[in-house]
Amino acid sequence: MLRKKVRNLATCKIILLTTIDSHIEHVLVSGLKNGDAESFNQLFRYYGKKLYFFAYGYLKSREEAEEVVQEVFLKIWKSRKLINQELSFKAYLFKIAYNHIQELFLKISRDQAYKHEILNSSVSYSAEMEERIDYHSLLEITENIINQLPPRQKEILLYKRKEGRSVKEIADILGISPKTVENHLTEALKRLKEGLANEKIAGLIFFSLFLSFEK
Numbered sequence: 001m002l003r004k005k006v007r008n009l010a011t012c013k014i015i016l017l018t019t020i021d022s023h024i025e026h027v028l029v030s031g032l033k034n035g036d037a038e039s040f041n042q043l044f045r046y047y048g049k050k051l052y053f054f055a056y057g058y059l060k061s062r063e064e065a066e067e068v069v070q071e072v073f074l075k076i077w078k079s080r081k082l083i084n085q086e087l088s089f090k091a092y093l094f095k096i097a098y099n100h101i102q103e104l105f106l107k108i109s110r111d112q113a114y115k116h117e118i119l120n121s122s123v124s125y126s127a128e129m130e131e132r133i134d135y136h137s138l139l140e141i142t143e144n145i146i147n148q149l150p151p152r153q154k155e156i157l158l159y160k161r162k163e164g165r166s167v168k169e170i171a172d173i174l175g176i177s178p179k180t181v182e183n184h185l186t187e188a189l190k191r192l193k194e195g196l197a198n199e200k201i202a203g204l205i206f207f208s209l210f211l212s213f214e215k
Contacts, residue, residue, distance in 0.1 A: 029089050032080050040080075044073055047090070051097050054164040058101050068104070072097045094164040102139055145195035146188075153188040156181055 031039025048069055055068035075096055076083075083092065146154055159165045159173070167185075171178045 025089060026085065029083060029085055032076070033083055033085070035080070040073075040077060043076075043089075047093055048073070050164060051093065054094065055097060055101060059104065064104060068097055068100050071100050088163075091163045095162060097164075098162045105139060141196065142192065145192050149188055149191060153184050153191070156184045157188045160185060 025043075028039045028042050032043060051069045051072060052065050056062065056065040059065055059068070072093060076093065083089070146157060149157065156170055156174070159170045160167075165173070167178045167181045171181045174181070
């Protein structure tokens with residue numbers, strides 16, 4: 001049943017929840033913790049599509065993005081009693097998704113659409129080269145680069161990639177302008193690209209996967 005719901009996310013034409021009041025979310029999370037299926041469904045309707053596009057931005061694959069959403073919500077349901085309502089439910093949700101995406105990077109090969117994109121960019125790409133890409137090492141290198149960023153750049157980048165927050169949301173949280181947030185993101189990504197440049201083609205491919213910010 002959950003798998004079917006997830007598959008409908010990418011093409012659904014029904015009106016999904018676009019905003020959720022913090023009090024309402026607190027009530028829904030409380031219901032979820034108590035095993036209320038309708039509370040779970042409401043949270044799924046609000047966050048499901050957001051998670052789908054967050055995952056798709058990394059994976060460039062509809063099926064893999066659907067798998068991430070499915071696994072995240074299955075984990076949420078199974079471990080519902082352990083949810084800490086003092087912490088951000090959204091941040092918790094996106095952290096689970098981010099961790100699952102990292103795990104997928106250790107297993108998957110790039111899909112045909114992405115290979116086609118690489119070829120159109122005049123980059124020599126082959127199955128043999130793909131096999132040599134060590135996604136686990138690239139993840140470690142990426143995390144090290146992020147940890148070496150100036151504090152503000154690191155903070156904004158983590159809000160964006162690990163919590164799936166929009167530029168406006170980050171600006172509101174930090175009390176700065178959206179333009180300032182964008183400038184910090186641009187500089188952070190520039191440093192990330194430079195850091196991965198030493199990894200040659202593998203780094204460029206991985207950097208392309210890291211991009212795709214949802215404004």
